[in-house]
Amino acid sequence: MARNPSTYRSGLWIDWCPGCGNFGIITAVYKAFSELDLDPSKTVVVGGIGCSGKTPHFINVNGVHSLHGRAIPFATGIKLANPELTVVVNGGDGDILGIGMGHFIALGRRNVDITVIMHDNGVYGLTKGQAAPTLKRGIKTKALSKPNIQDAINPIAIALSAGYTFVARGYSLNIDHLKELIKQAISHKGASFIDVLQPCVVYNNIYTREFYSERIYVLDEVGDWDPEVKSERVDEMMQKIDQAWRRSLEWGDKIPIGIFYKNPNYSTFEERLSMEVPTYLEKPPAKQVITTSEGRPIFTGDVFREFFSKYIIRTKNNRR
Amino acid sequence: MARNPSTYRSGLWIDWCPGCGNFGIITAVYKAFSELDLDPSKTVVVGGIGCSGKTPHFINVNGVHSLHGRAIPFATGIKLANPELTVVVNGGDGDILGIGMGHFIALGRRNVDITVIMHDNGVYGLTKGQAAPTLKRGIKTKALSKPNIQDAINPIAIALSAGYTFVARGYSLNIDHLKELIKQAISHKGASFIDVLQPCVVYNNIYTREFYSERIYVLDEVGDWDPEVKSERVDEMMQKIDQAWRRSLEWGDKIPIGIFYKNPNYSTFEERLSMEVPTYLEKPPAKQVITTSEGRPIFTGDVFREFFSKYIIRTKNNRR
Amino acid sequence: MNEDELILMIGGPQGSGLETTAQILTSSLAYSGYGVISDREYYSNITGRHSYIHMNVSPHRIPLDLTYPVKLLGAMDAETIFTHFNDLDKGGFVIYDRSVRGRKLDSIVSMPPITKSRIREVLEKLGIGRDAGSLIDYLVENRGITGVELDFRSFLKDISNKFGIVSTQATRYTSSILVGALAGLIDIERDAIEYGLRRRFGSREKLIKHNIYLIDKVSRQVSEEYGTPMKLPPSKLNVGELLVASGNDIIAMAKVVAGLRFQSYYPITPAADESFFLETYNNFGDKGSILVIQTEDEIAAINSAIGAALAGARSATATSGPGFSLMVEGFGWAGINEVPVVITYYQRGGPATGLPTRGAQSDLMYSLFASHGEFARIVLTSGDHIEAFYDAIEAFNLAEKYQVPVIHLLDKFLANSIVTMEIPDLSSVKIDRGEIVDGGPGYKRFDLSKTISPRAFIGSSAVMWYTGSEHDEYGHTNEDPVFTARMYEKRMEKLDIMDKEIPLDLRIRYYGEKNPDYLLVGWGFVKNTCLKAIDNLKRKGLKGGYLHLRMFMPFPVKYVEEILEDMDISRVIAVEHDYMVQSALAISLFTGIRIRNSIVKYNGRPIYVHELTEAIEKVLSGEDNRVVLTYGA
Amino acid sequence: MNEDELILMIGGPQGSGLETTAQILTSSLAYSGYGVISDREYYSNITGRHSYIHMNVSPHRIPLDLTYPVKLLGAMDAETIFTHFNDLDKGGFVIYDRSVRGRKLDSIVSMPPITKSRIREVLEKLGIGRDAGSLIDYLVENRGITGVELDFRSFLKDISNKFGIVSTQATRYTSSILVGALAGLIDIERDAIEYGLRRRFGSREKLIKHNIYLIDKVSRQVSEEYGTPMKLPPSKLNVGELLVASGNDIIAMAKVVAGLRFQSYYPITPAADESFFLETYNNFGDKGSILVIQTEDEIAAINSAIGAALAGARSATATSGPGFSLMVEGFGWAGINEVPVVITYYQRGGPATGLPTRGAQSDLMYSLFASHGEFARIVLTSGDHIEAFYDAIEAFNLAEKYQVPVIHLLDKFLANSIVTMEIPDLSSVKIDRGEIVDGGPGYKRFDLSKTISPRAFIGSSAVMWYTGSEHDEYGHTNEDPVFTARMYEKRMEKLDIMDKEIPLDLRIRYYGEKNPDYLLVGWGFVKNTCLKAIDNLKRKGLKGGYLHLRMFMPFPVKYVEEILEDMDISRVIAVEHDYMVQSALAISLFTGIRIRNSIVKYNGRPIYVHELTEAIEKVLSGEDNRVVLTYGA
Ligand SMILES: Cc1ncc(C[n+]2csc(CCOP(=O)(O)OP(=O)(O)O)c2C)c(N)n1
Ligand SMILES: Cc1ncc(C[n+]2csc(CCOP(=O)(O)OP(=O)(O)O)c2C)c(N)n1
Ligand code: SF4
Ligand code: SF4
Ligand SMILES: [Mg+2]
Ligand SMILES: [Mg+2]
16 A cells, blocks of 8 residues: 555645745655655655755655755765665756756766756745746846846756756646656656746746746647657667757747656666676665674775785795 | 967977877967967966866966866956956866866856867876766776766757857867867857867877777768858757757767857847946956045945935934 | 843744834834844745844944843734743833734744744743743733734724725735834834835835835824833934945945955855845946856856956955855965955854854854965954944955955854944045056066065956966966975965054954953954943943954964963953854964853854853853853744 | 985886886885885876886885985986986986987976076086086086996887887887896896786786896896995895785775775875775675765765765765865765765865875865864874774774764875885774664654764665754754754764764874973874984984874864973974974964974975984074975975
């Protein structure tokens, strides 16, 4: 019997502003975790810093509220040390595509089996409304003294360029759709990314609920949309990336949500590590016993001598 | 009369390894500077850290040998403080697409009129040959103990996603072609990026001179290749980005060099700043006089009172 | 303590207009000629968590210190009453909405469980029920406090009806009910209130009209019922003009005066408001403009600021701990390249994210030694808004004169407290850019014939090089064993030069009479709290001195030695917002003199005069040599 | 100094095989039973700049110190001769190719102009022409030095012909000519050389054959002409096995023993070789494996290492100054979250890029206070390869036992010098992971009932939270004024606990007799240099002591106080590789005792015994209280 969504509530009061899109996201997370029946003690949510970054505290699974922009490195260390864990990152658009951009790209290159849920509100919520990297140029949200002067980042395009093997967009108020995306992303083997459009009711008076409700359409409902790479053929992969990329350019009267790209046939970092060290998955770093029952190192003098023999010289005297 | 290429030599001994591709790059830079007749005192080359990062010292224009990964922020500060300067960044692939990735993307989003020349040798040269972000997965160059485990970054695709308005690739041993690219990049108004394939003769025994010479072809020589956006129409821009993006995926038997994308009609950051502060270009930060001839602030008590009047309260007593 | 001063507090949830209320009140009171300090305490949260404004209003001075108990408590909600009931003085007033009486402690979701259980214990101990009503009754019955119970809803309904405002919009006026009640009890005149509203709302006439109407109405009702028991005596302050500004504001103003031309930043509490101010006030028409740029992170912030400085702009960045921690590498680059760049560093509670919206002074030693390797730097601190203004200007002068990076080390307490102050006197302010040359052919940026080499900008007629590596006079990388040492020495010797040249007054100040009975040692925001505590103890016959440390690098070694060697060290007390007493560590480091008494506070709240005064007595009595202060909510 | 020890040097351009040469020589000499230390000095450059190996070979001890003058100088090129001629002892030998005689100083492009002009001056003063030939002649005529002139080309031609090697390939054997010449003069036996070659080249039989042939040939020719003037006495060292390792190697080995399971890194000199070693030796089959990951930057390195530690792996990262400067924010996160993570920090010349391939000890104070806010940490340093081995293991034990981040502070001198050493004794090594529990329901990661709360890993049966903000016992964000202080105290009190519990021997050591005539105070790589200098001075009747500081946080206050209070402070000298004498600052900071004498070096080169010995005499004579050492090229 699957755990109930409410078992994933940590019980803490959620101190987001009433009406904040984050509530939709966390509800979708609870539901997705429940439907996947994730074991709380084997699941980790890693947050960045921001309104979104607080997410781990509100969920009753292991939570790491990390540093601004650094959720991905924390998550990577946790996951690689113990690949048995399900690791999900929740971060803001500023967190992930601003200060954390380098790590975001690195995760794509590695294709570690981590899911990144980006709370895309176009602003730096917790620092009172400055422009985030997803805010389009020329837009002046409430707290800005002048219209935004930098071009926006296209999160989908960047994720595709970086190598994420699952790239999707959700809308925080379309909870069931989002829940499905989260489930699929977590179930996906490899680095997955969901750009979640999230109205910030306090600071983003442009990308509002109304703004989105008029524009959003669901990709899956587009007749022939098939984001998934079915073979291991590079040309198929390229074609799918290309179609996703083109679709990602849509932002105006119509904004697509759904899965843009998905490639289940691509090796994960963990698999690559296993190629190097065959015992890796079975005995990952966190699960090795490193001490004898007497509290001594496993490397005894003899093992040491043998393993590092290249560095040991038996002197002439000794040999004679 | 244009300055001779040799006037751009700083006279310092260039301590790159004999045969290093960097020599081709710097030769192309000397030539390009010469043909553009750049005034050394109004030109700045900003280097990162690495073999490539040393470039500024070898050129007789202002040189800033910055920090690993940070050439772009240094360059941005210099350029925005004094937009009259010609600012060129020379950095390694590790420098620009590894540790410096966040800044690389940010420059694209801003479209500041800076030229980035990336020395793409697939390795971390100066730290003795570790894998750089442009080294393909599975490749084991000399100094690696195991084949590279991370996917490579596609520099062209990332630059396009980031918003660079001039994106090209050169080959360090095709000096004249590279020189032309550099000239065009510098002449281009906006953020320009040149990915320069650069054999590292010491550490990269895979991407060698031979490797490249068999594969490289020049885009301009492809019949109908036209990378330039001619109008201000968004659809044309998207179409050109798209064709560039597809072309950037080529890496195998054939590797294209030349201009992938060019959009001269896109507003630069400097232009956007001028919209806000009309005097910006004429009186940028570095060129304003901030003190009276007596060494006093320009803000006298009266000016202060007026400018900050919102913060000043004339008390009731005073009013009576 | 000062019987004619008024300590008041307004509390409520974040996002309910407290800041606006504080601004209106401060303006109104300043208009009436009073000196005001208003401290804002808040969670790292946008909406819903408890926040409060703590004010000190004085008719005879410009207060820069905070103290308890409060005489007036205006509560937007029940949480405020549960949180602050112990802060109220006998004879004080608590203003609240009648609906809060029924609220139970346990039902207040915005209060953290840990805080709730703490308060629950207190209530239990006092035998008070867990609803706000019982608590209020207790205060009235046992503490001589008057409850000013108002019906918020009816007031809101009234303006809703009167002006045709939809009722969801009307709740926005809730805070004005408190203003009205306070105005009634304090007897703030109508024109003052109107003035305060106008400053806040500018030309939004409707808003002003509605507010005035409401405030008036509440105020009249309250004073009809309660009189004006907190009426302030007429101001004896003889100032015709007052500047009203937060620490962030005043620093930004100072930077404008200083000729700042490039400010890069990445948003962070409690520094971001400074940059926001500068973004708003960056265009002076023919007097110039400041380029303010939000960068992709703090690494880009410091490094682009350095770039701008190389090109010749007065350049700065503003941040707090987490941001600075990303800047240290760039800071070192500025050090080895002798770049005049100013880092305005607002300390907050650490480590890591720590207490992001609370204050601390725990980054002192870090500032002194941040970044690998050694180089000359200046670490300058300011004790209050007034000092901070002049110091912020001086930071640029020193940076350029000595060609060193400067850390201007401040804190959240200063950043977010709003004070009234006299308008700074700009007639004595100087701009010193140091020795600037045009360079020309053969220019040596790091000419060794002078410790401080004449500086040319990139863009002058010269060609020059910079490198983060050790370098020769031209700025080219150099590893020669003899010359590296010489260039190293050139940089380090600046510390001696600065030590000789920088006026002592900028570096350290002594307050108080000669041969004091005891000496407080402090820096930054503790200054005025110390001075006030000393003043209090003076009335008890204790003669105190206060040694105000301002510049920690270069440290005024001799002066401190002289002062401290004259003192019985058992009568010296370091006062600081940290655990390790870092200023005492710094003194020991530089002088070898170890101060063994300390009064510290590290819970993120400011040190209050009342608790400091008590703690000093405790230390002097020999009862304890370390007192940890904890007051505040 | 020790007449039976042999100081030798080989110099040449980077990339010409010097490192290989040093390895072969060291192995050969170790095989013959000698103790060897071999220091490598090099530019931040891959090919062409001058580099050299400086060796001390002893028949009666395992040397860990370096000194001048050298008896043997093997020169690959003219630059070596110009750079090092002053390093040669009377009666010494210089080996060179005849073609270098004609090389002029001015024509050596790889020598920096600044160095060239310095040498030019020296030559002028001595009246020597600017060509290498004149210089060699001068050495022979005026300094009692023997020139061993060889015809490199003919040797290379010979093997080229003999083995059918194309001549461009043959130049790769150049360094073996030097090995041959040295082998001849020192009389290294053929089997020893062969052994050295086999260790280096493994099964590349051809290479070994060619080299042996060449070395043999040169060696015979040289000893025929010059005899074996530098013949070493047979080894009196009674060791059957020697470990030959650089500092990077030995630390990596120690980490393997310690049970390291996750190492993240970003390449940087002089740390990267440690990670490279671990990448090579990461798979122990059924004994486990280490995950070594090259991250995108140092920020990711520290934060992923922290992540791995949370999941329960012994976890570390290795870096130097610039990398650490990017780690400080994460370091603070580890501090507030009580995460056992080890940072192996190899100091190099600073600030910024500084002298990236040269040594320094200038990051001490930085390590003590790095990152904003306050938290308990351990800063542990090691004096030599042997200490470093055990310390590297202990770093993990302490990190886990006390749940604090640990900085293991080393330097380039240690990192890059190769020494022979006895094989570490693992029989006494312990693995202490502290109190680890499985957690279970209701687990409190930061249980306040103990200062060091039992630790469960993420992945155990518990659910837990971590945050960089101040937190409650469960790890949830907390801003309560009372509880924040309590959690703060819990973390800080660890400093006291560690101070009480960590054995003194790990923190400080005193070497020498009681009541010494003078006392040296130092840490890190200066240790063995100090001990040797003391030894030297003993022969002159001066009784010296050496106080070896090992742990700076928590600092062994009492012990240091006791030792220093017993001493006449004017006879105490701090010895360090920096400008500010940071260890003396630390001592003053923690104890108030100010050491006023210092011997420092900050040009990136190691302190040598000969110059230190002289400097001590100078200080003790009262001539100077600060001596700046500068020896080395
Ligand atoms: C290194 C660092 N810089 C700055 C901050 C301040 N800060 C806190 S939250 C935040 C941005 C939040 O924006 P976003 O990531 O979009 O999250 P949101 O609040 O919008 O969910 C910033 C800059 C910080 N905590 N650390
Ligand atoms: C913060 C920091 N980390 C690491 C280094 C060490 N480092 C020096 S050069 C270099 C990488 C060089 O690679 P790349 O950028 O590709 O330049 P290349 O040498 O290949 O031209 C690194 C990591 C450094 N200087 N600073
Ligand atoms: S500020 Fe915006 S993003 Fe943050 S909690 Fe409030 S509504 Fe949500
Ligand atoms: S290491 Fe490679 S990139 Fe660096 S100088 Fe040598 S050949 Fe060029
Ligand atoms: Mg956001
Ligand atoms: Mg490279």
